[in-house]
Amino acid sequence: MAIAIVVAALALIAGLAANRFLRPRLLTEDDDSGMAVKDLVAPLLTLTVLLLAFVLVTANGSYGKAEVASRGEARALDQIAETAEYAQGKQRAAIQSDAVCYARAVRVQEWPAMSDGNGDGSKGPSVWSTGMRHNFRPLEGEPAFGMLVSADTKRSEERSERLTQATASIPSAIFWFLLATLALTVVSLGICLPRKNNRGQLIALTLITALLTATLCIIRDVDRPFGGIVDVKPTAIADVEKQATRDLRAHDKNAELPCDEDGKRITRLAKG
Template sequence: MVLVIVVVAAALLAGLAANRFLRPRLLSEDDDTGMAVKDLVGPLLTLTVLLLAFVMVTATGSYGKAEVAARGEARAVDQITEAAEYAPAAQKTRIQADTVCYARAVRTQEWPAMADGDGSPAPSVWSTDLRNSFRPLQGEPAFGMLVAADNKRSEERQERLTQATPSVPSAIFYFLLATLTITVVALGTCIPRRNNRGQVITLVVITALLATTLCIIRDVDRPFGGIVDVQPTAIAEAERQATRDFLAHHSAADLPCNDQGIRRNT
């Protein structure tokens, strides 16, 4: 990074020095026109568009990973619920109850917290209880399936929480904002002062498109807190199925948690 800054600064100083001292010797006639501002706006606009496109791809990739992780976690929770059918009755009841409570905690506690890039300790209470419920099953056929599904759940949850944090650093975002501002100002400087209705309309449209692109980048870079956000649809469906399996042999009062996935006082 230091090398890039030094080289670019040296090139700028060399260009200014050549413009001031070397150009009069190379040109036999007086030339005061040089490159107009409008000649420099084209490369600036191209740079702005390329930067926006690159950052857009990065932000969209983060959004896609968050969505995939949310679905993968829900599938793992569903697999734990199904694998519990092969466990003895006591462990089966405890595991299925824990999956219901875990899904509720993710949906109601952790999902809103991810809007600010944070997590919640509520789901960890039930994931710990799940692992404790696996211990009596060592040597049983269901043990391997349960452990594998729980490991997958843990990995997908970690990926989901990772993607909740913005992938585009604030410095890059504000650099894009500054670049966009300079570009718009330069474009406004270059339009004619009279009979410029068409140019003004075009400038307004370009400004709106560039600003919208930057807003979209900001939005999709926060997959769980923007306008276009990842909804807890998959984990809600896993919760519904786990609740259905649990209530087939028990009542809702037997669940160790309330509707928000918080442990009941016993």
């Protein structure tokens, strides 16, 4: 994002410098000289705006899918914790405990790991999802077993989708192409400004540069839905964590979780 701002600022400076030193050589009012530079700037500006708009829509679609997947994963985990109520005491407590720890691992460990846009997750949640499936086995043959397996499959699919959308959808080559196009557009506009009585045009050029740069920065930010200024928060999974904890404590106020606040497994020493 900082690179985009620096390049845009340099392009603006270059355009103003070119306006002062190159404009007299490039522009002419003589109709016999052919198409002037200013006649070519409008199509270039239109192309830049269309490219930015198209890429922004693409990045925003990825952001929306990431948010939907995050909420879908949370709903599936909540269903697992609620369905566990149909199990016997030991299995119920084990499944709900794993659900709480899974939510903590996603919120504390995996969310920061996705912020760089590489789609890298964390091994933390997988530890607890494996534990949940292990605790499903004693319930095989009971009605709750099918519901638990179905909810866990949904949870796994939504997590995979979340990790997929965490990967930047706009390749670096396209971003650099957009940045180069933006810089070229700003320089071209600067060349075409009048050399005298141009205060209004200078203000307009500065505003155009700021808007185009802001659009490119928004694209860069939205394309990384789990990091940056506009990001998907782990609100849904945090709510499920609280609900699953309440369900667990409702049966046993002193129930101990097998993980700490960060979703990491606690190794307890045997007593005696």
